[in-house]
Structure formats: structure tokens, C-alpha cells
Amino acid sequence: MTANLVIVESPAKSATIKKFLGEGFEVKASFGHVVDLPQKEMGIDIEHNFAPKYQVSPDKVRVVNELKALAKKADKVWIATDEDREGEAIGRHVANQLGLDIKKTSRIVFHEITKNAIDHAIKNPRTLDMNLVDAQQARRVLDRLVGFELSPVLRTKVKGGLSAGRVQSVAVKLLVEREREIQKFESESFFKVIGDFVGDAKKDFKAELSKDPTDKAEAEKFLNHAKDSAYTVESVxxxxxxxxxxxxxxxxxxxxxxSRKLGFPVARTMQVAQKLYEAGHITYMRTDSVNLSDFAVKEASDQVKKLYGNKYSNPTHYVTKSKGSQEAHECIRPTHMEHQEAGSDPAEKKLYNLIRKRTIASQMTPASIEKTKAMIDISGHKLKFIASGEVIKFDGFLKVYFESSDEENEEGTGMLPLLKEGEKLDMQQIAATQKFKNHPPRYTEASLVKKMEELGIGRPSTYAPTISTVQKRGYVVNESREGTIREFVEMILAPVIASAAKQSEDKYVITTSTKKQNTGAEKQKLFPTDIGMLVTDFLGEHFKDIMDYNFTAKVEEDFDEIAEGKIKRAEMLKKFYGPFHKEVVATKDADRQSGERSLGIDPNSGLPVIARIGRFGPMVQIGKNEGEKKAKFASVPPGKSIETITLQEALDAFNGPRVVGKYKGEEVTASTGKFGPYVKYGKTYVSIRKGSELDYTTITIEQAIPLIEAKLEVDKNKNINSFDYPAKDGTGAGKKIEVLNGMYGPYIKYGGYNYRIPKGGKDATDMTLEDCVQIVDKKNNPIEK
Known part of the structure; x- marks a missing residue:
């Protein structure tokens, strides 16, 4: 007989918590949610207060049965799922499945897995908070309503296989809006003028002209004036x-x-943080609070004094300012500040080190800085040179931690030599370099999270899943892209060299050169795909509320109010669903969207060229299928989109296959077609998977050979069996029924259609003609044609 059964979410926590609780306690995991809404139906009783029809997940039947058996033997069951709304709901569902009395079952919470925290939780149990449960349930039900009703609309009106989510849709909208800003952006050039000077201290320093010349002529005019100017320190x-x-x-x-310091995607960060939490190294990792407990402030301050001295210590309490801040959690911090290292692998150690340094630094004194700004007079000219410098007088928290930024900053923050008002300066050279204004930056995963938080879209538990989901659905890609080569002008005013000085009266001469630079390169940025843009446009036209940032934020606030007991779950859902469902019904009369864009006329055939979304993704097309004339198709080339591709780029996509090399004496080519990019070897076609790093325009023979070999091996094992099947009208003019191996397992092919073979039945190698016919006749639901 087990006196106490403690149920947590993750098995990784069990051993640590069991060690703290000691004898008389058994700690078991639910492995997350034990129930869910059914997959093949909405699972919500709209007419009865939107009641969810939960069922035990197939992969959790064994877990639930094991917990039931243990609960029957225990004197007391403790619910110790995570301290957030999701954890509260899991606790409620576990209690229901075990037949526990909700009003009497002990619920314990802790935001760190330490002996003190666990002991405190056991001594201070509470009951399950049904307001938190209702808030989680409201989110789950509302998101199911949106997904279940909106996804079929997209499949009917845009493209098969699509699905939609409430928060995901507005996240994609942010990226689409930014992409279109960039497409409309027209870069303007200007000249940045930087002077090198030396004063009495005999140390050179740089200064920037107070106003940028707008073109080459203006920059050149200034340099000609600067040849004969005197330079004096006007003010310091x-x-x-x-x-x-x-x-x-x-x-x-x-x-x-x-993301900025370690290069971690947001999902990776959460995975690593989860492991650190479960091992007892950090506090709970899903929080929007910056609060530190009094104990944590003291522990961090003690570490500061011990490692750096009293003058670096500045105990500070921080106040949370984010929208919709949830329950009274702490920030993410180490559980033991004295541990300078923790984690079982390099990723865990790096993230722990980041968390520890940030926490320790938060309890340190500010850095003292001395900023110097010198104005330099240019004789006979209204503009000034400005020299700026920054000196750290006391490093304070910078001794431990320096926060990164997404913004690029070209301004110098170095130290200036001692300068005095009225001091004469020697000009060493002045460079006028052509620059180009940058388009608005594309989002990284990190900056998208920041924007979502600013707008109140989503909550700590939803940021990472949202960003992962939109990529899995093909609405967004996270990738690096090469830039383009651009020319720029550089003019340098410098002293005349000794040999040339005899032939010229000028002390300075202007040298003009044209240089090249790579511009527009992107590293790990989020790009909306063509289908992502098309879906965003369709939803924006027909579901204005769903795609409105303020509306989405208001829904999040409603969830918060349910958690606080201010409004009822059913009322909130009813208020949302009525208008939303009307919009769904109204889309029945909407036209099907393909995002079609006319590019012009093919000069060779005189036929129209268009770009659009096809069955296999974005494509370009010459002509239409009319009579005996067949349209020609090609995929939109990598790095291009339906909205940006030009007529010439579209026509280039139809150019003949590129010869990659030879394999076993036979030519290997690469090209693109209606079904996307591919490699061809003899009669074998090998698709280049979407999302892979391979590009049909650059793929090498070394990269192509493994693809060819893998395809040949698959084809060799593809044919399992085949049967002659007479036509049902008795004419005998039937077709073959084939049993084949596919990417997702065996299937039946008949009459141009593919049919799934039910799981749990006969092995594909043992199937007879009668077995195949039964599946074809019974299912009548081919996978594809």
C-alpha cells in the first residue's frame, strides 16, 4: 500500500521529486495531457454551453490505467502538474479519470524543483482552481472551433490540405505585411561623410558630417570645399x-x-529550458513575470558581493509590465545561484549560463558612463563635423552581462582623445561613401515573439508552438538567402603624395572609385510563402475579426478574465462563435482563390504567361489547356514568389534541363516542372524535396547521386503484386490492380487512383485479388489521382 501518490506531468521530474519526498511517496507522470478532443469530429457540443467531448488519447490508455491502479492503492493522491493553466487542466482531467473528488483532492504547486519548494508545496496544498481550468478549456474549445470550421473553407476556396489557426493566422499576417512593406520599399542612396582628425594629443579620431549629402554631386562639392578649410573644435x-x-x-x-546570443530557435530554447527545469536547475520556464522572490534577491546579491565586492551589489525588485500577465509566477532564474554551471549537455550549459548571468546582473549596480560630444567647425561652411565618444567609468553589471540587440548600430562608441574648445585640428582624410537606405528588417523568430508580446497576441506557453506550427504548415519558411552584388561610389579626400605634390598646388586630392558590395543577404529570417500570403489575403477579406490584432489581443484578455473569475467561459465562447460562424457560412459564395498574377506574353508562342498557386505549390504557366493545345508548367524558382517574379524570370524557368554530370556513364540533369524541382537519371525522376537545402539550379553531381541511389532502391522494392481485374460491364476491358510500396507504406493502385490499405489487416504481401477489390469497392475514397 502506497500512502501517497504524487502525479506530475513529466517523468523527468519524478526521480528528483521522489528523492525530496522520501519514503511513503510514489511519484508518477501523466506524460502531459491524458485526454483530448476527438480527431475526426469537432467534439464540442455547441448547443450545451460549448461542452467539450473529451476522450482518453489512444497513446495514454496505458498511462491512465496504471494511474488508476496506483490511485486505488494509495491513501492520498496529490495533483502536482505544472503551475499554469495548462497544468491545471491536466490536473483536472487526471482527477476525473481517477474518479477523485475535485473539491477534496490536494493540488500542490511549485515553480522550482528544490527540496524547500517541494516541502512548502506539501505543507500548503490547495484545491484545483476551476477558473484556471475554464480559461484553458476556453482556449482549447475556441481554437478547435476556429480550426475545424475555417480549415475546410481554405481547402475548398484556396487549396487542398490547408488548415488554419487563430493565433497562427495573425502571426503569418505580421510576416506578410512586413514582406509587402519590403516589396514596396524603394531604396534611396546618400553619402556618409567621415573625417579623420588629429589634435594636440596627437591621437587620431573620427567625426561624422552633421548632414548626409543626398547625391554624388553634393558630396563632391563638399569635398572640394573641405580641401582648403580649417578645422577647429567649436565645443566639447x-x-x-x-x-x-x-x-x-x-x-x-x-x-x-x-536566439541572438546562442542562435537557438525558440522551440529549441523551450526544449532545453524544460530539461533544466525538470532537473531542478532553473525555475518554471513559461512565465511572463520578471518578479524575483525576496529569497532569490538575497541569494543573487550574496553572489554579487562574494564574486565582485559590495560596490557591485544593488538588490532590486522588478515589476511586470506585459499585457495580460498571468498568475503570480517568478521570472526564469537559477534555483541555486551559487552553481556557476549546470546542465547535462553543451546546449543546457550555455542556456543555464545565460540565465544565471542575466539574473546575477539584474542585482548589480548600473554602469557609469561618460559621454563626450565634440562639435568641429569647418571654416566657410555651415555644416559641422560631430565626434562622439563613450567611456565606461565604472563597469557595474557590464562586468557580468551585456544585452544583445536586433538593431544594427554603426555609431562609434569608442574613447575620444582630450579635446579643448578652440583647438586647431589637422585633417588626415575625409571619406564620402555612398550608402543605401535599408528596407524594414524581416522578422527573426526572436523579433516575431517580441512583436507578438507587444501586441498581446498569445501568451508564454503559445509563442514557440505558434512559430513552429506556421512553418510546419508551409505558410512560413525560416531560412538564409544570398544577397546581390551592388556597386557604390567612394570618394576620398587625402593629402597629395610627395611625388605628385610638385606637379600640383593642391595639398589634398579627391580620389573617386567604384566598388562592389554584397547587399540584401538575410540570415535565418522568416519569409511568408506564396500560399501563406494567399491564405492571409483570403482570411483578411472574409474573416476580418479573426485577422484583427486588437481582436486577437481582446480574446487573450478574455481568457485572462476567465482565469480571474470575472467572466464565464460559456458566455465568452457564445459571444465569439455567433459572428464567426456567420462569416464561415458567408464564404460558401466566395470565389476560389489561386493568387493568379498575369506576367505578360511569351514572345515565342504569343501565349499569356501567368503565376499562380497550383496543386503542388507556386507555379508559372504558359498558355491554357484548350483543345489540343496543352499549357506548359514550371515551378516558381527558389527565392522568387508569385508577387515578385518577373516575366523574364518566369520564362527562364522553362529553359531546358541543366546538365549536372554523369553517373555510371549516363547523363544526370536537373530542372523544374509542374510538380516542382527534380533530378533526372535515365527514365528515373527524383524530386528535390521542398524545404531541403538543395536547389535544382546549383545541385552538384555529388549531391545528386545519393538522391538517385535512394530512389532506385525504393523503385526496386516498389512492386509487391499485381492482378488483372476485368471491367464490371463484362467486356473484359479491365485494368490492373497493383499492390505497391509507397513513402507512407503499402497501398493499392487501380484506375489511376491510390487506395489506403487499412492498418491491422492482412500483410500487403499476402493480399489476394479479392482483398484488393473489397478495399477498392468498399472505400471508394482514393488518396489521390
């Missing part, structure tokens, strides 16, 4: 300043900083 301003440490990490700031 020295101002003290401070840099304060950032607050400890919340979920979103951890995701952002781990």
Missing part, C-alpha cells in the same frame, strides 16, 4: 550617463536573447 560637451541592467528573463525575453 561631457555628460555623465548610466546603463541599467535588464530585468531577469521571462519566456519571451529568454527566447529572444537565446
Amino acid at each position: 560637451e561631457v555628460r555623465p550617463g548610466k546603463k541599467s541592467p535588464s530585468a531577469p528573463f521571462t519566456t519571451s525575453t529568454l527566447q529572444q536573447e537565446a
Whole structure:
């Protein structure tokens, strides 16, 4: 007989918690949710207060049965699922399945897995908070309503196989809006003028012209004036300043900083943080609070004093300011500040080190900075040169931690030599370099999380899943793209060299050169796909509320109010569903969308050229299928989109296959067609998978050979069996029924259609003609043609 059964979410926590609780306690995991809505139906009783029809998930039947058996033997069951709405709902569902009395079952919570935290939780149990359960259930039900009703609309009106989600749709909209800003952006050039000077201290320094010339002529005119100008320090301003440490990490700031400093995708950050939490190294990783407990403030401050001295210590409490901040959690911090290292692999150690340094730094003094700004007079000219410098007088928290930024900053923050008003300066050279204004930056995963948080879209538990989901659905890609080569002009005013000085009266000469630079390269940025843009446009036209940022944020606020007991779940859902369902019904009369864009006329055939979404993705097309004339198709080339591809780029996509090399004496080519990019070897066609790093325009023979060999091996094992099947009208003019091996397992092919073979039945190798006919006749639901 087990006196106490403690149920947690993850098995990774069990051993650690069991060690803290000791004898008389058994700790078992639910492995997350034990029930869910059914997959093949909506599973919501709309007429009865939107009651969800939960059922035990097939992969959790064994877990539930095991917990039931243990619960029967235990004197007391403790629900110890995670301390958030999701955890509260899991606890409720576990209690229901075990037949526990909700009003009497002990619910314990802890935001760190330490002995003190576990002991405190056991001594201070509460009951399950049904407001939190209702808030989670409201989110789950509302998202199911949206997904279940909206996805069929997209499949009918846009493209088969599509699905939609409430938060995911507005996240994609952010990317689409930014992409269109970039498409409309027209870069303007200007000239950045930087002078090199030397003063009495005999140390050179740089200064920037107070206004940028707009073109080459204006820049050249200034340099000609600068040849004969004198340069004098007009004023020197020295101002003290401070840099304060950032607050400890919340979920979103951890995701952002781990992306910038460690290069972690947001999903990776959460996976690693989960492991650190379960091992007892950090506090709970899904939080929007920057609060530190009094104990944590003292522990961090003690570490500061011990490692760096009293003058670096500045105990500070931070206040949470984010929209819809949830329950009274702490920030993400180490559970033992004295542990300078923790984690079982390099990723865990890196993330722990980041969390620890940020927490320690938050309890340190601000850095003291001295900022210097010198104005330099140019004789006979109204503009000035401005020299700026920054000196750290006391490093404070910077001794431990420096926060990264997504913004590029070209301004110098170095130290200036001692300068005095009225001091004469020697000009060493002045460079006028052509620059180009940058388009708005594309989002990274980290900056998208930041924007979502600013708008109140989603919550700590939803940021990472949202970003992962939109990529899995093909609405967004996260990739690096090469830039293009662009020319720019550089003019340098410098002293005349000695040999040339005899032939010229000028002390300085202007040298003009044209240089090249790579511009527009993108590293790990989020790009909306053509289908993502088309879906966004369709939803924006027909579901204005769903695609409205303020509306989405208001829904999140409603969930918060349900959690606080201010509004009822059913009322909130009813208010949402009525208008939404009307919009769904109204789309029945909407036209099917293909995102078609006319590009012009093919000069060779005189036929129209269009770009559109096809069955296999974005494509370009010459002509139409009319009579005996057949249209020609090609995939939109990598890096191009329906909205940006030009007529010439579309026509180039139809150029003949590119010869890659030879394999076993036979030519290998690469090209693209109606079904996407491919490699051809003899009569064998090998698709180049969408999302792979391979590009049909650059693939090498070394990269192509493994693809060819894998396809040949699959084809060799593809044919399992085949049967002659007479036509049903008795004419005998029937077709073959084939049993084949496919990418997703064996299937039946008949009459141009593919039919799934039910799981749990006969092995494909043992199937007879009668077995095949029965499946074909019974199912009448081919996979594809």
C-alpha cells in the first residue's frame, strides 16, 4: 500500500521529486495531457454551453490505467502538474479519470524543483482552481472551433490540405505585411561623410558630417570645399550617463536573447529550458513575470558581493509590465545561484549560463558612463563635423552581462582623445561613401515573439508552438538567402603624395572609385510563402475579426478574465462563435482563390504567361489547356514568389534541363516542372524535396547521386503484386490492380487512383485479388489521382 501518490506531468521530474519526498511517496507522470478532443469530429457540443467531448488519447490508455491502479492503492493522491493553466487542466482531467473528488483532492504547486519548494508545496496544498481550468478549456474549445470550421473553407476556396489557426493566422499576417512593406520599399542612396582628425594629443579620431549629402554631386562639392578649410573644435560637451541592467528573463525575453546570443530557435530554447527545469536547475520556464522572490534577491546579491565586492551589489525588485500577465509566477532564474554551471549537455550549459548571468546582473549596480560630444567647425561652411565618444567609468553589471540587440548600430562608441574648445585640428582624410537606405528588417523568430508580446497576441506557453506550427504548415519558411552584388561610389579626400605634390598646388586630392558590395543577404529570417500570403489575403477579406490584432489581443484578455473569475467561459465562447460562424457560412459564395498574377506574353508562342498557386505549390504557366493545345508548367524558382517574379524570370524557368554530370556513364540533369524541382537519371525522376537545402539550379553531381541511389532502391522494392481485374460491364476491358510500396507504406493502385490499405489487416504481401477489390469497392475514397 502506497500512502501517497504524487502525479506530475513529466517523468523527468519524478526521480528528483521522489528523492525530496522520501519514503511513503510514489511519484508518477501523466506524460502531459491524458485526454483530448476527438480527431475526426469537432467534439464540442455547441448547443450545451460549448461542452467539450473529451476522450482518453489512444497513446495514454496505458498511462491512465496504471494511474488508476496506483490511485486505488494509495491513501492520498496529490495533483502536482505544472503551475499554469495548462497544468491545471491536466490536473483536472487526471482527477476525473481517477474518479477523485475535485473539491477534496490536494493540488500542490511549485515553480522550482528544490527540496524547500517541494516541502512548502506539501505543507500548503490547495484545491484545483476551476477558473484556471475554464480559461484553458476556453482556449482549447475556441481554437478547435476556429480550426475545424475555417480549415475546410481554405481547402475548398484556396487549396487542398490547408488548415488554419487563430493565433497562427495573425502571426503569418505580421510576416506578410512586413514582406509587402519590403516589396514596396524603394531604396534611396546618400553619402556618409567621415573625417579623420588629429589634435594636440596627437591621437587620431573620427567625426561624422552633421548632414548626409543626398547625391554624388553634393558630396563632391563638399569635398572640394573641405580641401582648403580649417578645422577647429567649436565645443566639447561631457555628460555623465548610466546603463541599467535588464530585468531577469521571462519566456519571451529568454527566447529572444537565446536566439541572438546562442542562435537557438525558440522551440529549441523551450526544449532545453524544460530539461533544466525538470532537473531542478532553473525555475518554471513559461512565465511572463520578471518578479524575483525576496529569497532569490538575497541569494543573487550574496553572489554579487562574494564574486565582485559590495560596490557591485544593488538588490532590486522588478515589476511586470506585459499585457495580460498571468498568475503570480517568478521570472526564469537559477534555483541555486551559487552553481556557476549546470546542465547535462553543451546546449543546457550555455542556456543555464545565460540565465544565471542575466539574473546575477539584474542585482548589480548600473554602469557609469561618460559621454563626450565634440562639435568641429569647418571654416566657410555651415555644416559641422560631430565626434562622439563613450567611456565606461565604472563597469557595474557590464562586468557580468551585456544585452544583445536586433538593431544594427554603426555609431562609434569608442574613447575620444582630450579635446579643448578652440583647438586647431589637422585633417588626415575625409571619406564620402555612398550608402543605401535599408528596407524594414524581416522578422527573426526572436523579433516575431517580441512583436507578438507587444501586441498581446498569445501568451508564454503559445509563442514557440505558434512559430513552429506556421512553418510546419508551409505558410512560413525560416531560412538564409544570398544577397546581390551592388556597386557604390567612394570618394576620398587625402593629402597629395610627395611625388605628385610638385606637379600640383593642391595639398589634398579627391580620389573617386567604384566598388562592389554584397547587399540584401538575410540570415535565418522568416519569409511568408506564396500560399501563406494567399491564405492571409483570403482570411483578411472574409474573416476580418479573426485577422484583427486588437481582436486577437481582446480574446487573450478574455481568457485572462476567465482565469480571474470575472467572466464565464460559456458566455465568452457564445459571444465569439455567433459572428464567426456567420462569416464561415458567408464564404460558401466566395470565389476560389489561386493568387493568379498575369506576367505578360511569351514572345515565342504569343501565349499569356501567368503565376499562380497550383496543386503542388507556386507555379508559372504558359498558355491554357484548350483543345489540343496543352499549357506548359514550371515551378516558381527558389527565392522568387508569385508577387515578385518577373516575366523574364518566369520564362527562364522553362529553359531546358541543366546538365549536372554523369553517373555510371549516363547523363544526370536537373530542372523544374509542374510538380516542382527534380533530378533526372535515365527514365528515373527524383524530386528535390521542398524545404531541403538543395536547389535544382546549383545541385552538384555529388549531391545528386545519393538522391538517385535512394530512389532506385525504393523503385526496386516498389512492386509487391499485381492482378488483372476485368471491367464490371463484362467486356473484359479491365485494368490492373497493383499492390505497391509507397513513402507512407503499402497501398493499392487501380484506375489511376491510390487506395489506403487499412492498418491491422492482412500483410500487403499476402493480399489476394479479392482483398484488393473489397478495399477498392468498399472505400471508394482514393488518396489521390
